[in-house]
Amino acid sequence: MRAEENATEHAAESAAESAAFGVESGVGNGVDPHGGRPVVPTRGVHRPLGMGEVALTGGFWAKLQATNATATLAHCEEWMERLGWLANFDRVADGTTGQDRPGWSFSDSEVYKLLEALAWEYGRSGERAHDDAVRRLTARIARAQDPDGYLNTAFGHANHPPRYSDLEFGHELYCTGHLLQAAVARLRTYGDDELVAVARRAADHVCATFGPDGLPGICGHPEIEVGLAELGRALGQERYVEQARLFLDRRGHRTLKVPFGIGSGGYFQDDEPIRKAGTWRGHAVRQLYLSAAAVDVAVECDDAELLAAVERQWTNAVARRTYLTGGMGSRHQDEGFGGDWELPPDRAYCETCAGVASVMVSWRLYLATGQLRYADLIERTAFNVIATSPRSDGRAFFYANPLHQRAACEASDDDDEVSPRADGGTRAAWFDVSCCPTNVARTLATWHTYCATAGERDLTLLQYSAARISAQLGDGRTVEIEVDTAYPHDGLVTVRVLRAPDGPMALRLRVPAWARGATLAEGGHQHPAAQGLAVVDRELVAGEEIHLTIPTSPRYTWPDPRIDAVRGCVAVESGPLVYCAESPDLPAGTTLDDLTLDAATPPLERDGQLLIRAFTTPHPTPGPPWPYVPAPAPHPPDAAALTIELPLIPYHQWAERAPSAMRIWLPARHPEGP
């Protein structure tokens, strides 16, 4: 939405565009005629498909979605009940709040993210149990809301600190933001109900308290902004979007006090206004939630400067501050971005939540600009960060996602214990700070909506899964297709046209940036398909098949020489998957430290395994007393080296067999290289 002075013009334009795109026609009602989606911009290059238009029918993501639905959602509710995070709401309602309140100040947000996940999952599957859960949780939350709309179980009641007395770390507005996002999910997949009413009152309270004439504060953890922006457009409440814009522009003037040891300035992104910042810095999830909100506000307010700022920051951070996995956050210290080129694989933080938030930003940028680089990063991050977090049973999670685990953890975390750690090494059932499980849950429940978008006369396939899509184009025509693929394990994508619209349309298929030698077979012809889009622009015929073949043979990938931490190393990728070497696959008596990959020999596939050729040079024990010596180490292969074939596994599968040592970047011997 535009700023208020343009409201009238806007209303007319917006109505026209909404009609064109078919978005939220019932503004004020908010139910999504397309079945619900996480991001519904009022304008944009592409319209995201809703849950009523796309469904996964099998494969990689369908399996993760099923596990999420059948295991993770209940797992999260059980843990929050067990730890008293849910009962915190009851205690506020009953007036029994005490100093013994369990959980961090932001534990409410986990309940809201679970609610959001449940709402989306109900929208996806229609399973009654998820609707029941939404109602059950909503009832407890609603009781805890104060008459003026304030809702928080850690502040503002007996034995609590006063409301908004710790904007830096109190997370009150952050929690409210997640409440609003939960309500948006409910609204779009079900309709107005008690949860939406609670959120509306909470949003009104925020606007009344922090509006232009209210407190001038901002929250230490961005999130309220994206919640307000989405609720604003879902309910047609422009003032919510305006409040989000106000929070965004208030930020960057050093009003938040940065604690000792957390690094300088940027932690809260309060060191520099978002319109001026050159790149992403500070706490990664904070930065990325803020950026997602900025895109929402830029689109709604037609604010090209703000959109350009986020695009610039994305460009610079992706070029210099992002891991091969798509992971973001190089520092454990502040869960933050490091400097340019500071990308240590062993101490990579790559918080799962930062992966989720990165997808939130990139998706919004794709919808606003149509640039495929955003979809490329979504794919990389989804397969190598988000899919890495949950254990295959959906009941344990990685919080951090390092690219190198030097030594196997002594034992797996106990599934019955809360993990005090955010480090990688093993997946934990629950964390003291447990933001990641619910973030994975809400993302997986909506994953299919990131697979395709519709335009005026085109359908774009962005992420490849076996799926069925029935989409309305902007011009009102409908196209129905079935996608058949074993992607990412195989690069053949077959699109079967089930229902073709009258007249020509464009079927656009993303060819990932990593792909080399892709081909498109359609209408009896085969064409090379360069990275970007493979387009079939003609009248489609019901029953015809279009085949996109994206070679997924394994390949070596080399780092920019400025990434000091992986100098002299190479990684192996296959399709969108990053691979790793893991200790259970090593020959007896060998460790990951002993390996040098022979980069003169390409990686190969045999019997479904990806294999590399490597030299192993065991280091003497106990080794030198001082590790800095007058001559460089002899370079393998030397007399002591053995040559082995070592299987690699997809990174997202690591630590599933047992606690392990693991590395993505392998020291390499290359005929031409360093």
Added chain:
Amino acid sequence: MRAEENATEHAAESAAESAAFGVESGVGNGVDPHGGRPVVPTRGVHRPLGMGEVALTGGFWAKLQATNATATLAHCEEWMERLGWLANFDRVADGTTGQDRPGWSFSDSEVYKLLEALAWEYGRSGERAHDDAVRRLTARIARAQDPDGYLNTAFGHANHPPRYSDLEFGHELYCTGHLLQAAVARLRTYGDDELVAVARRAADHVCATFGPDGLPGICGHPEIEVGLAELGRALGQERYVEQARLFLDRRGHRTLKVPFGIGSGGYFQDDEPIRKAGTWRGHAVRQLYLSAAAVDVAVECDDAELLAAVERQWTNAVARRTYLTGGMGSRHQDEGFGGDWELPPDRAYCETCAGVASVMVSWRLYLATGQLRYADLIERTAFNVIATSPRSDGRAFFYANPLHQRAACEASDDDDEVSPRADGGTRAAWFDVSCCPTNVARTLATWHTYCATAGERDLTLLQYSAARISAQLGDGRTVEIEVDTAYPHDGLVTVRVLRAPDGPMALRLRVPAWARGATLAEGGHQHPAAQGLAVVDRELVAGEEIHLTIPTSPRYTWPDPRIDAVRGCVAVESGPLVYCAESPDLPAGTTLDDLTLDAATPPLERDGQLLIRAFTTPHPTPGPPWPYVPAPAPHPPDAAALTIELPLIPYHQWAERAPSAMRIWLPARHPEGP
């Protein structure tokens, strides 16, 4: 000292040994007949010289000592007055403690470390002003002591949390430990006085509270142990040593609660008993203070198992967890040791205090064992960590000491502001947590006592400075020498015998482990001198000169290939100094990222400058959108590379000219190497 059951035996043995070594003959009085020293073991291979026996007469360390005396000590007192850390004592005395108490809970310890530094400095120089300062501060501290000996300005009084209510992070015993160390310095350089009386009462309180029948707790930050052990031997109070032993053995049973995000277990060294641990882990300063105390207790209690444990941990940590500079601590997150081989140069923490604490441990181990490797590490750490911290004017300090600064800080810290940062980049006048300035101060004031030790019939020179030494050997004879040298800038060390004892004695000169081709010229002969000891064992002649020549021509040093973070890089050292490339020395238009060192060409010295040959390959701007590519980067020299001669500077001098980018480890092209 031995445990209590052996007290009688011990007393006899101890008296004999004390007589042999001439140590603290007036047990119970505590004044050090040798003029005062930080560590006075009851037994050991070597006797540390006291301030009455050794004085620096010029050169590198004399200059730092002078700056410390004339600038740093007053600087520290001024800051603590200004911030109210001193007034905290007045407020306890006056009963006006409030919730607005300034400073962290451990700010008292800074006052005590300053007191310790002042006491040593008074012992070194006899300057009245330092004695006045000791009295001035002692008077204020003494007023704040409770009748039962408890002394702390953050706990136990009106508006304070109760005593010992936060053993993890309250730092009460930590503060007391520093008080005891201050009293030890006063006792040994001046004698019993009010400060000693305060410390004695505080130590008695600790023994009464935490003794075998008292609270079973331990302090989250070790320090009380080393304070008790030293005060115990200075006062001949075996029960203080016994209490230190009790604290040591209580540790390692997971009684301290580790907070979220601080990593697992080892942070407090409470995960495993010190006798069992294989290496150093967790918070570096905590670990090293604990280890120092363990050596003290092992020596006093003749506990070979405990001594062997610390030696084993030292060996493993030095081999795999120590930086080229001697710095320890790879992680900002917990100011801690990382895993084996986890030694990132850019995010090296290498806290100045950990350098100080490492010297404390190594010195004790040298005195206990006589092994020169401990003196080698002391030299490396002193020149490259401790000397790096203070700005040349002694009024600003590095807290962290990274080996790679990617980008120059935007501006120097304001000398009038408290720095909230512990990051490197620029030296700060004072810190929110300001442990490093006073730690540097107390170390510099005693530095000369680490230069030499006496044995039964030998004098060992360990660290080379222009100095005058008059030492009593164990057999009662006296030797007096003058050392003349420009070390570390030149490796010629001339020892002039001023007074020779009757009969033969051994003059032993340490040849550092890094030295190649050293020679010893004495009595008209010249001998090669291998690393270790160059020994002159004969009757010395007053007036004769002995020359040790240690080549300090610059050399390349290569890392163990398991240190992933510096793979393919080389460092340059000269003598004990680590060198670095710093941005002000780069050709215009070049950055440190553009450099590749030509390791086929040795480093050279010209006109007092150390120069390397390097290729520069400027990277295109804006650079690739994604930093992971299908082919390795071309290896310099390529067509685009220019060859330059680049001056390097000693690492300890970096960031003195202006905020700068800097790196020690330089990507290298080597004919044989990677």
